[in-house]
Amino acid sequence: MTQNSGLDFVLDFLLNGVTHSSGWEILLFTALVTHITIASVTIFLHRCQAHRALDLHAIPSHFFRFWLWMTTGMVTKEWAAIHRKHHAKCETVDDPHSPITRGIEKVVFEGAELYRAEAKNRETMEKYGHGTPDDWLEHNVYSKHSALGVSLMLIIDIALFGVLGLTVWAVQMAWIPVTAAGMINGIGHYWGYRNYDCKDASTNIFPIGILIGGEELHNNHHTFGTSAKLSAKWYEFDIGWLYISILAFFGLAKVKKIAPEPKFDRSKQVADSATLQSIVANRYDVMAKYARSLRHTWSEEVDQIRAKSKLESDFLKSTGKLLQREPASLELNQKQQLSELFKHSHTLKTMHEMRVELAVLWERSHSTSDQLVQQLRDWCARAEASGIRSLQEFSLRLRSYA
Numbered sequence: 001m002t003q004n005s006g007l008d009f010v011l012d013f014l015l016n017g018v019t020h021s022s023g024w025e026i027l028l029f030t031a032l033v034t035h036i037t038i039a040s041v042t043i044f045l046h047r048c049q050a051h052r053a054l055d056l057h058a059i060p061s062h063f064f065r066f067w068l069w070m071t072t073g074m075v076t077k078e079w080a081a082i083h084r085k086h087h088a089k090c091e092t093v094d095d096p097h098s099p100i101t102r103g104i105e106k107v108v109f110e111g112a113e114l115y116r117a118e119a120k121n122r123e124t125m126e127k128y129g130h131g132t133p134d135d136w137l138e139h140n141v142y143s144k145h146s147a148l149g150v151s152l153m154l155i156i157d158i159a160l161f162g163v164l165g166l167t168v169w170a171v172q173m174a175w176i177p178v179t180a181a182g183m184i185n186g187i188g189h190y191w192g193y194r195n196y197d198c199k200d201a202s203t204n205i206f207p208i209g210i211l212i213g214g215e216e217l218h219n220n221h222h223t224f225g226t227s228a229k230l231s232a233k234w235y236e237f238d239i240g241w242l243y244i245s246i247l248a249f250f251g252l253a254k255v256k257k258i259a260p261e262p263k264f265d266r267s268k269q270v271a272d273s274a275t276l277q278s279i280v281a282n283r284y285d286v287m288a289k290y291a292r293s294l295r296h297t298w299s300e301e302v303d304q305i306r307a308k309s310k311l312e313s314d315f316l317k318s319t320g321k322l323l324q325r326e327p328a329s330l331e332l333n334q335k336q337q338l339s340e341l342f343k344h345s346h347t348l349k350t351m352h353e354m355r356v357e358l359a360v361l362w363e364r365s366h367s368t369s370d371q372l373v374q375q376l377r378d379w380c381a382r383a384e385a386s387g388i389r390s391l392q393e394f395s396l397r398l399r400s401y402a
Helices: 003-016 023-050 058-071 076-088 104-119 122-128 136-142 146-161 164-184 218-223 239-249 273-281 283-308 313-323 332-342 346-360 369-384 389-398
Strands: 054-056 253-255
Touching: 023 054, 023 058, 023 076, 023 146, 023 164, 023 239, 054 058, 054 239, 058 136, 058 146, 058 164, 076 104, 076 122, 076 136, 104 164, 136 146, 146 164, 239 253, 273 283, 273 369, 283 313, 283 346, 283 389, 313 332, 332 346, 346 369, 346 389, 369 389
Parallel strands: none
Antiparallel strands: 054 253
Protein backbone atom coordinates (compact mmCIF):
# COMPACT_ATOMS: atom_id res chain seq x y z
CA MET A 1 0.00 0.00 0.00
CA THR A 2 1.45 3.39 -1.07
CA GLN A 3 1.48 6.45 1.16
CA ASN A 4 -1.27 8.09 -0.95
CA SER A 5 -3.48 5.02 -0.85
CA GLY A 6 -3.01 4.79 2.91
CA LEU A 7 -3.99 8.44 3.28
CA ASP A 8 -7.01 7.90 1.05
CA PHE A 9 -8.06 4.97 3.22
CA VAL A 10 -7.83 7.08 6.38
CA LEU A 11 -9.77 9.95 4.80
CA ASP A 12 -12.41 7.58 3.48
CA PHE A 13 -12.74 6.01 6.92
CA LEU A 14 -13.10 9.39 8.63
CA LEU A 15 -15.69 10.57 6.13
CA ASN A 16 -17.74 7.38 5.67
CA GLY A 17 -16.76 4.86 8.35
CA VAL A 18 -16.84 1.19 7.49
CA THR A 19 -20.48 1.25 6.34
CA HIS A 20 -20.42 4.06 3.74
CA SER A 21 -24.02 4.71 4.78
CA SER A 22 -26.18 7.38 3.18
CA GLY A 23 -27.71 10.20 5.19
CA TRP A 24 -31.08 8.44 5.31
CA GLU A 25 -29.49 5.21 6.52
CA ILE A 26 -27.68 7.07 9.32
CA LEU A 27 -30.94 8.80 10.26
CA LEU A 28 -32.80 5.46 10.40
CA PHE A 29 -30.00 3.93 12.50
CA THR A 30 -30.19 6.86 14.94
CA ALA A 31 -33.97 6.54 15.21
CA LEU A 32 -33.66 2.79 15.83
CA VAL A 33 -30.98 2.93 18.52
CA THR A 34 -32.66 5.79 20.41
CA HIS A 35 -35.94 3.90 20.33
CA ILE A 36 -34.25 0.81 21.77
CA THR A 37 -32.90 3.04 24.53
CA ILE A 38 -36.37 4.39 25.30
CA ALA A 39 -37.78 0.84 25.31
CA SER A 40 -35.02 -0.21 27.71
CA VAL A 41 -35.83 2.66 30.06
CA THR A 42 -39.59 2.13 30.13
CA ILE A 43 -39.55 -1.69 30.26
CA PHE A 44 -36.50 -2.41 32.38
CA LEU A 45 -35.76 0.66 34.51
CA HIS A 46 -39.28 1.97 34.96
CA ARG A 47 -41.84 -0.81 34.91
CA CYS A 48 -39.61 -3.71 35.99
CA GLN A 49 -37.06 -2.23 38.39
CA ALA A 50 -38.72 0.87 39.87
CA HIS A 51 -42.30 -0.43 40.14
CA ARG A 52 -41.98 -4.24 39.99
CA ALA A 53 -44.91 -4.38 37.60
CA LEU A 54 -43.29 -7.28 35.73
CA ASP A 55 -40.47 -9.78 36.02
CA LEU A 56 -37.99 -10.16 33.16
CA HIS A 57 -36.14 -13.28 32.04
CA ALA A 58 -32.35 -13.07 32.38
CA ILE A 59 -31.89 -12.66 28.60
CA PRO A 60 -33.83 -9.38 28.09
CA SER A 61 -32.81 -8.17 31.56
CA HIS A 62 -29.09 -8.46 30.81
CA PHE A 63 -29.58 -7.01 27.33
CA PHE A 64 -31.36 -3.93 28.69
CA ARG A 65 -28.71 -3.40 31.35
CA PHE A 66 -25.90 -3.69 28.79
CA TRP A 67 -27.65 -1.43 26.27
CA LEU A 68 -28.34 1.29 28.86
CA TRP A 69 -24.72 1.10 29.99
CA MET A 70 -23.63 1.68 26.40
CA THR A 71 -26.12 4.42 25.54
CA THR A 72 -26.78 6.32 28.77
CA GLY A 73 -24.30 5.37 31.48
CA MET A 74 -27.18 5.37 33.98
CA VAL A 75 -26.90 3.19 37.08
CA THR A 76 -30.00 1.04 37.71
CA LYS A 77 -30.07 1.58 41.47
CA GLU A 78 -29.79 5.35 41.11
CA TRP A 79 -32.55 5.58 38.49
CA ALA A 80 -34.96 3.33 40.40
CA ALA A 81 -34.33 5.08 43.73
CA ILE A 82 -34.83 8.57 42.32
CA HIS A 83 -38.02 7.55 40.53
CA ARG A 84 -39.46 5.83 43.60
CA LYS A 85 -38.76 8.96 45.65
CA HIS A 86 -40.51 11.02 42.98
CA HIS A 87 -43.68 8.96 43.50
CA ALA A 88 -43.38 8.98 47.29
CA LYS A 89 -42.82 12.76 47.50
CA CYS A 90 -44.61 13.86 44.33
CA GLU A 91 -45.10 17.63 43.91
CA THR A 92 -43.53 18.40 47.28
CA VAL A 93 -40.23 20.16 48.02
CA ASP A 94 -38.67 16.69 48.44
CA ASP A 95 -39.65 15.62 44.92
CA PRO A 96 -36.34 15.39 42.98
CA HIS A 97 -37.81 16.89 39.80
CA SER A 98 -41.27 18.42 40.19
CA PRO A 99 -42.02 21.39 37.90
CA ILE A 100 -44.65 22.45 40.45
CA THR A 101 -42.03 23.16 43.13
CA ARG A 102 -38.92 23.74 40.99
CA GLY A 103 -40.37 25.45 37.93
CA ILE A 104 -41.02 24.05 34.48
CA GLU A 105 -37.93 25.65 32.91
CA LYS A 106 -35.66 24.14 35.55
CA VAL A 107 -36.96 20.61 35.02
CA VAL A 108 -37.14 20.77 31.21
CA PHE A 109 -33.71 22.31 30.64
CA GLU A 110 -31.81 21.08 33.69
CA GLY A 111 -33.51 17.75 34.40
CA ALA A 112 -30.29 15.76 33.92
CA GLU A 113 -28.52 18.00 36.46
CA LEU A 114 -31.35 17.43 38.96
CA TYR A 115 -30.96 13.67 38.43
CA ARG A 116 -27.20 13.77 39.01
CA ALA A 117 -27.61 15.88 42.13
CA GLU A 118 -30.16 13.47 43.64
CA ALA A 119 -27.98 10.47 42.72
CA LYS A 120 -25.41 11.80 45.19
CA ASN A 121 -27.97 11.73 48.02
CA ARG A 122 -26.94 8.65 50.03
CA GLU A 123 -30.19 8.68 52.04
CA THR A 124 -32.23 8.42 48.82
CA MET A 125 -30.13 5.49 47.59
CA GLU A 126 -30.42 3.60 50.88
CA LYS A 127 -34.14 4.20 51.38
CA TYR A 128 -35.43 3.75 47.82
CA GLY A 129 -32.74 1.75 45.99
CA HIS A 130 -33.52 -1.71 47.37
CA GLY A 131 -34.12 -4.76 45.17
CA THR A 132 -32.08 -3.57 42.18
CA PRO A 133 -29.32 -5.71 40.52
CA ASP A 134 -26.58 -6.57 42.99
CA ASP A 135 -24.36 -8.99 41.03
CA TRP A 136 -20.72 -9.02 39.92
CA LEU A 137 -21.47 -7.21 36.64
CA GLU A 138 -23.25 -4.40 38.43
CA HIS A 139 -20.47 -3.83 40.95
CA ASN A 140 -17.47 -4.32 38.68
CA VAL A 141 -18.70 -3.05 35.31
CA TYR A 142 -21.97 -1.13 35.08
CA SER A 143 -21.77 0.95 38.29
CA LYS A 144 -17.99 1.09 38.64
CA HIS A 145 -17.27 2.06 35.03
CA SER A 146 -20.46 3.86 33.92
CA ALA A 147 -18.47 6.14 31.58
CA LEU A 148 -16.78 3.23 29.81
CA GLY A 149 -19.97 2.10 28.07
CA VAL A 150 -20.77 5.46 26.48
CA SER A 151 -17.12 5.77 25.44
CA LEU A 152 -17.34 2.42 23.66
CA MET A 153 -20.54 3.63 21.99
CA LEU A 154 -18.67 6.67 20.69
CA ILE A 155 -15.96 4.47 19.17
CA ILE A 156 -18.58 2.24 17.55
CA ASP A 157 -20.50 5.18 16.06
CA ILE A 158 -17.34 6.71 14.60
CA ALA A 159 -16.24 3.34 13.24
CA LEU A 160 -19.62 2.86 11.55
CA PHE A 161 -20.17 6.35 10.13
CA GLY A 162 -16.93 8.31 10.37
CA VAL A 163 -17.12 11.87 11.69
CA LEU A 164 -20.93 11.80 11.37
CA GLY A 165 -20.81 9.17 14.08
CA LEU A 166 -20.08 12.02 16.49
CA THR A 167 -23.51 13.49 15.69
CA VAL A 168 -25.17 10.09 16.10
CA TRP A 169 -23.49 9.66 19.47
CA ALA A 170 -24.46 13.18 20.58
CA VAL A 171 -28.11 12.47 19.78
CA GLN A 172 -27.93 9.20 21.71
CA MET A 173 -26.44 10.94 24.74
CA ALA A 174 -29.05 13.73 24.66
CA TRP A 175 -32.04 11.47 24.02
CA ILE A 176 -32.84 10.46 27.60
CA PRO A 177 -32.09 13.89 29.18
CA VAL A 178 -34.44 15.49 26.63
CA THR A 179 -37.25 12.90 26.57
CA ALA A 180 -37.19 11.44 30.08
CA ALA A 181 -35.80 14.26 32.21
CA GLY A 182 -37.36 17.03 30.14
CA MET A 183 -40.58 15.79 28.57
CA ILE A 184 -41.81 13.20 31.08
CA ASN A 185 -40.67 14.81 34.33
CA GLY A 186 -41.39 18.34 33.09
CA ILE A 187 -44.20 18.46 30.53
CA GLY A 188 -45.75 15.30 32.00
CA HIS A 189 -46.51 17.26 35.18
CA TYR A 190 -47.40 20.54 33.55
CA TRP A 191 -49.31 20.23 30.26
CA GLY A 192 -51.64 17.67 28.68
CA TYR A 193 -54.91 15.93 29.45
CA ARG A 194 -55.93 13.93 32.51
CA ASN A 195 -58.03 10.78 32.56
CA TYR A 196 -57.91 10.63 36.35
CA ASP A 197 -57.88 13.35 39.00
CA CYS A 198 -55.12 11.79 41.10
CA LYS A 199 -53.52 13.85 43.85
CA ASP A 200 -50.47 14.99 41.86
CA ALA A 201 -50.28 17.15 38.73
CA SER A 202 -49.39 14.36 36.27
CA THR A 203 -50.79 14.58 32.74
CA ASN A 204 -50.99 12.46 29.63
CA ILE A 205 -48.86 14.29 27.09
CA PHE A 206 -50.30 12.50 24.06
CA PRO A 207 -52.60 9.46 23.65
CA ILE A 208 -50.27 7.67 21.19
CA GLY A 209 -47.27 6.50 23.21
CA ILE A 210 -44.50 5.72 20.71
CA LEU A 211 -41.84 8.44 20.88
CA ILE A 212 -41.25 7.95 24.63
CA GLY A 213 -42.21 4.27 24.71
CA GLY A 214 -45.68 4.81 26.20
CA GLU A 215 -44.47 7.15 28.93
CA GLU A 216 -46.54 9.83 27.22
CA LEU A 217 -49.45 8.39 29.27
CA HIS A 218 -48.06 9.78 32.51
CA ASN A 219 -51.33 10.57 34.29
CA ASN A 220 -52.45 6.97 33.79
CA HIS A 221 -49.14 5.80 35.25
CA HIS A 222 -49.32 8.00 38.35
CA THR A 223 -52.88 6.81 38.97
CA PHE A 224 -51.93 3.12 38.69
CA GLY A 225 -48.25 3.21 39.55
CA THR A 226 -47.66 -0.55 39.67
CA SER A 227 -49.41 -1.34 36.38
CA ALA A 228 -47.25 -2.75 33.59
CA LYS A 229 -49.71 -1.28 31.08
CA LEU A 230 -49.90 2.51 30.79
CA SER A 231 -52.80 2.92 28.34
CA ALA A 232 -56.30 3.15 29.83
CA LYS A 233 -58.69 4.37 27.12
CA TRP A 234 -59.53 2.64 23.84
CA TYR A 235 -57.88 5.43 21.84
CA GLU A 236 -54.60 5.28 23.77
CA PHE A 237 -51.65 3.22 22.56
CA ASP A 238 -48.70 2.14 24.70
CA ILE A 239 -45.92 0.65 22.58
CA GLY A 240 -44.04 -0.38 25.72
CA TRP A 241 -46.97 -2.62 26.64
CA LEU A 242 -46.86 -4.11 23.13
CA TYR A 243 -43.21 -5.06 23.63
CA ILE A 244 -43.94 -6.50 27.08
CA SER A 245 -46.78 -8.58 25.62
CA ILE A 246 -44.43 -9.96 22.96
CA LEU A 247 -41.82 -10.81 25.60
CA ALA A 248 -44.50 -12.48 27.74
CA PHE A 249 -45.70 -14.52 24.75
CA PHE A 250 -42.23 -16.00 24.36
CA GLY A 251 -41.84 -16.60 28.09
CA LEU A 252 -39.31 -13.79 28.53
CA ALA A 253 -41.48 -11.65 30.81
CA LYS A 254 -44.15 -12.20 33.44
CA VAL A 255 -46.67 -9.43 34.07
CA LYS A 256 -47.42 -9.08 37.77
CA LYS A 257 -50.06 -6.36 37.75
CA ILE A 258 -52.10 -4.12 35.47
CA ALA A 259 -54.71 -1.50 36.28
CA PRO A 260 -58.12 -2.97 37.21
CA GLU A 261 -60.83 -2.92 34.55
CA PRO A 262 -64.33 -2.51 36.00
CA LYS A 263 -66.98 -5.15 35.35
CA PHE A 264 -70.70 -4.56 35.55
CA ASP A 265 -73.87 -6.47 36.37
CA ARG A 266 -76.68 -4.36 34.93
CA SER A 267 -79.32 -6.58 36.53
CA LYS A 268 -78.17 -5.72 40.04
CA GLN A 269 -80.82 -3.69 41.82
CA VAL A 270 -79.19 -3.13 45.21
CA ALA A 271 -75.56 -2.39 46.06
CA ASP A 272 -73.90 -5.12 48.15
CA SER A 273 -70.43 -5.91 49.54
CA ALA A 274 -69.21 -7.00 46.08
CA THR A 275 -70.34 -3.64 44.69
CA LEU A 276 -68.45 -1.84 47.45
CA GLN A 277 -65.26 -3.82 46.84
CA SER A 278 -65.44 -3.15 43.11
CA ILE A 279 -66.05 0.57 43.64
CA VAL A 280 -63.08 0.86 46.00
CA ALA A 281 -60.83 -1.08 43.59
CA ASN A 282 -61.99 1.06 40.66
CA ARG A 283 -62.32 4.34 42.56
CA TYR A 284 -60.34 6.32 39.97
CA ASP A 285 -62.65 5.10 37.23
CA VAL A 286 -65.67 5.91 39.42
CA MET A 287 -64.55 9.47 40.04
CA ALA A 288 -63.54 10.01 36.41
CA LYS A 289 -67.05 9.00 35.34
CA TYR A 290 -68.56 11.24 38.02
CA ALA A 291 -66.48 14.17 36.76
CA ARG A 292 -67.81 13.52 33.26
CA SER A 293 -71.40 13.51 34.59
CA LEU A 294 -70.69 16.76 36.37
CA ARG A 295 -69.30 18.22 33.15
CA HIS A 296 -72.52 17.36 31.30
CA THR A 297 -74.60 18.94 34.06
CA TRP A 298 -72.43 22.06 33.95
CA SER A 299 -73.01 22.45 30.21
CA GLU A 300 -76.76 22.20 30.80
CA GLU A 301 -76.76 24.66 33.70
CA VAL A 302 -74.32 27.34 32.58
CA ASP A 303 -76.70 29.17 30.21
CA GLN A 304 -79.35 29.42 32.91
CA ILE A 305 -76.78 30.68 35.43
CA ARG A 306 -75.54 33.28 32.95
CA ALA A 307 -79.11 34.44 32.24
CA LYS A 308 -80.22 34.89 35.85
CA SER A 309 -76.99 36.15 37.43
CA LYS A 310 -74.38 38.85 36.89
CA LEU A 311 -71.47 36.42 36.97
CA GLU A 312 -68.88 37.19 34.29
CA SER A 313 -67.99 34.72 31.54
CA ASP A 314 -64.39 34.39 32.73
CA PHE A 315 -65.61 33.59 36.24
CA LEU A 316 -67.98 30.94 34.93
CA LYS A 317 -65.32 29.43 32.68
CA SER A 318 -62.75 29.10 35.47
CA THR A 319 -65.39 27.80 37.89
CA GLY A 320 -66.38 25.13 35.38
CA LYS A 321 -62.77 23.92 35.45
CA LEU A 322 -62.74 23.92 39.26
CA LEU A 323 -65.77 21.64 39.29
CA GLN A 324 -63.65 19.00 37.50
CA ARG A 325 -60.95 19.14 40.18
CA GLU A 326 -60.72 16.81 43.14
CA PRO A 327 -62.53 18.75 45.95
CA ALA A 328 -59.84 17.91 48.51
CA SER A 329 -57.19 19.57 46.32
CA LEU A 330 -58.98 22.94 46.12
CA GLU A 331 -57.52 25.95 47.89
CA LEU A 332 -59.60 28.29 50.07
CA ASN A 333 -60.13 30.96 47.41
CA GLN A 334 -61.19 28.27 44.92
CA LYS A 335 -63.72 26.86 47.38
CA GLN A 336 -65.08 30.38 47.88
CA GLN A 337 -65.41 30.77 44.13
CA LEU A 338 -67.46 27.57 43.94
CA SER A 339 -69.63 28.74 46.85
CA GLU A 340 -70.49 31.86 44.84
CA LEU A 341 -71.49 29.67 41.90
CA PHE A 342 -73.64 27.39 44.05
CA LYS A 343 -75.80 30.37 45.07
CA HIS A 344 -77.13 30.27 41.51
CA SER A 345 -77.34 26.49 40.96
CA HIS A 346 -78.73 24.07 43.51
CA THR A 347 -78.12 21.26 41.01
CA LEU A 348 -74.37 21.85 40.79
CA LYS A 349 -74.16 22.33 44.55
CA THR A 350 -75.87 18.98 45.11
CA MET A 351 -73.61 17.16 42.68
CA HIS A 352 -70.50 18.70 44.20
CA GLU A 353 -71.53 17.78 47.75
CA MET A 354 -72.44 14.23 46.77
CA ARG A 355 -69.09 13.86 45.04
CA VAL A 356 -67.39 14.70 48.35
CA GLU A 357 -69.58 12.17 50.16
CA LEU A 358 -68.82 9.46 47.62
CA ALA A 359 -65.05 9.90 47.99
CA VAL A 360 -65.37 9.41 51.75
CA LEU A 361 -66.47 5.79 51.22
CA TRP A 362 -62.91 4.56 50.61
CA GLU A 363 -61.43 6.82 53.28
CA ARG A 364 -63.47 5.57 56.25
CA SER A 365 -61.12 2.88 57.53
CA HIS A 366 -62.89 2.86 60.91
CA SER A 367 -66.24 1.79 59.43
CA THR A 368 -67.24 -1.85 59.02
CA SER A 369 -68.04 -3.33 55.64
CA ASP A 370 -71.75 -3.51 56.52
CA GLN A 371 -71.75 0.17 57.51
CA LEU A 372 -70.06 1.19 54.27
CA VAL A 373 -72.52 -0.86 52.19
CA GLN A 374 -75.43 0.85 53.94
CA GLN A 375 -73.85 4.27 53.32
CA LEU A 376 -73.45 3.37 49.65
CA ARG A 377 -77.11 2.34 49.42
CA ASP A 378 -78.19 5.57 51.11
CA TRP A 379 -76.05 7.56 48.68
CA CYS A 380 -77.62 5.82 45.67
CA ALA A 381 -81.13 6.30 47.06
CA ARG A 382 -80.59 10.05 47.52
CA ALA A 383 -78.98 10.36 44.09
CA GLU A 384 -81.90 8.64 42.37
CA ALA A 385 -84.41 10.76 44.31
CA SER A 386 -82.58 14.02 43.53
CA GLY A 387 -84.37 14.72 40.26
CA ILE A 388 -81.00 15.42 38.61
CA ARG A 389 -80.84 13.28 35.47
CA SER A 390 -77.07 12.87 35.23
CA LEU A 391 -76.85 12.03 38.94
CA GLN A 392 -79.60 9.43 38.60
CA GLU A 393 -77.88 7.82 35.59
CA PHE A 394 -74.57 7.76 37.42
CA SER A 395 -76.15 6.07 40.45
CA LEU A 396 -77.62 3.31 38.27
CA ARG A 397 -74.14 2.69 36.84
CA LEU A 398 -72.52 2.85 40.29
CA ARG A 399 -74.62 0.11 41.86
CA SER A 400 -73.99 -2.21 38.89
CA TYR A 401 -70.24 -2.47 39.61
CA ALA A 402 -69.47 -6.16 40.08
